Amino acid sequence: AQRVTQPEKLLSVFKGAPVELKCNYSYSGSPELFWYVQYSRQRLQLLLRHISRESIKGFTADLNKGETSFHLKKPFAQEEDSAMYYCALSGGSQGNLIFGKGTKLSVKP
Amino acid sequence: DTGVSQDPRHKITKRGQNVTFRCDPISEHNRLYWYRQTLGQGPEFLTYFQNEAQLEKSRLLSDRFSAERPKGSFSTLEIQRTEQGDSAMYLCASSPRLAGRINTQYFGPGTRLTVL
Numbered sequence: 001a002q003r004v005t006q007p008e009k010l011l012s013v014f015k016g017a018p019v020e021l022k023c024n025y026s027y028s029g030s031p032e033l034f035w036y037v038q039y040s041r042q043r044l045q046l047l048l049r050h051i052s053r054e055s056i057k058g059f060t061a062d063l064n065k066g067e068t069s070f071h072l073k074k075p076f077a078q079e080e081d082s083a084m085y086y087c088a089l090s091g092g093s094q095g096n097l098i099f100g101k102g103t104k105l106s107v108k109p
Numbered sequence: 110d111t112g113v114s115q116d117p118r119h120k121i122t123k124r125g126q127n128v129t130f131r132c133d134p135i136s137e138h139n140r141l142y143w144y145r146q147t148l149g150q151g152p153e154f155l156t157y158f159q160n161e162a163q164l165e166k167s168r169l170l171s172d173r174f175s176a177e178r179p180k181g182s183f184s185t186l187e188i189q190r191t192e193q194g195d196s197a198m199y200l201c202a203s204s205p206r207l208a209g210r211i212n213t214q215y216f217g218p219g220t221r222l223t224v225l
Contacts, residue, residue: 004151034213043112044152044200044216086151094165095204096142097214099151 002027004087006100013077014108021072021103023061023087031089033063033070034097038084047072047085057081077107111135113217115201121223122191129187130220134203141184142214143176144200145169152200158184159206191224198222 003026013019025031033050048056050063050070061072070087084104088097114133122128134141139160144152155174157165160181170176173191178184188195198221202214 009149043218046213046215049213088151094157094159095140095212095214096154096157096165097144097152098154101149101151 002031002089002091002098004089004098004100006085006087006103008103009101010104010106012106012108015079016076019072019074019077019081019105019107021085021087021105023070023072023100025068025070025087025089027068027089027091029091031091033061034088034090035059035061035070035072036086036088036099038086040083044086077105079107079109081105082107113201113203113215115199115217115220117220118218119221119223121225123225124191124193126191127187127189128191128222129185130199130201130222132184132186132201132203132217133182134184134201135215138203138205138215139181140204140206140212140214141178142202142204143184143186144202146198146200146219147196155186188222191222193224196222196224 005024035047037047038044059074086102087100116131141158143155146152156176158178173189176186198219200219201217204212204214
């Protein structure tokens with residue numbers, strides 16, 4: 001079964017500390033993995049996708065097929081990073097996304 | 110505003126009533142998706158359109174739910190005989206279709222449904 005697991009509901013760090021939001025997936029083929037972010041009172045928006053291999057707002061994520069993981073990392077958290085983060089995979093030709101339950105990141109001053 | 114729009118933003122209804130939501134995708138996007146999000150969960154896929162054709166439906170989409178996309182532009186999601194369990198945020202997303210690639214989905218602000 002296709003599944004995305006985000007084990008942490010809430011992650012709280014201090015400003016300047018490193019951040020790692022965990023994401024594990026279950027999929028039999030070669031999925032596309034995404035991180036979406038939702039800031040307070042804003043709509044869900046794409047943060048990054050594994051196929052692009054880019055860094056957005058200082059965040060990176062590496063697809064590890066052996067561990068079926070796609071953890072999101074940032075070396076130095078900022079207060080404006082506080083938001084809800086969702087990991088998602090797309091495995092079908094139709095492109096529909098399967099989301100994890102999300103991790104709320106709180107960056108304290 | 111060229112983003113995905115949804116109307117209404119909030120809907121409160123009584124159990125047993127019918128409700129209809131509208132989604133206007135980004136104009137050049139031919140793929141349109143509906144998701145449902147309940148408290149503490151990530152969005153869950155409901156259905157997908159490519160142009161006017163509804164190509165996929167989730168098991169979550171019971172026979173009380175129907176979606177249309179006439180002329181391949183805006184889409185409507187109707188829920189008949191609403192139940193309290195239908196209370197959720199209903200999200201719409203659109204994406205362009207480029208051959209051989211899975212593309213970024215752009216989400217609307219959502220319609221929050223409360224069934225009393």
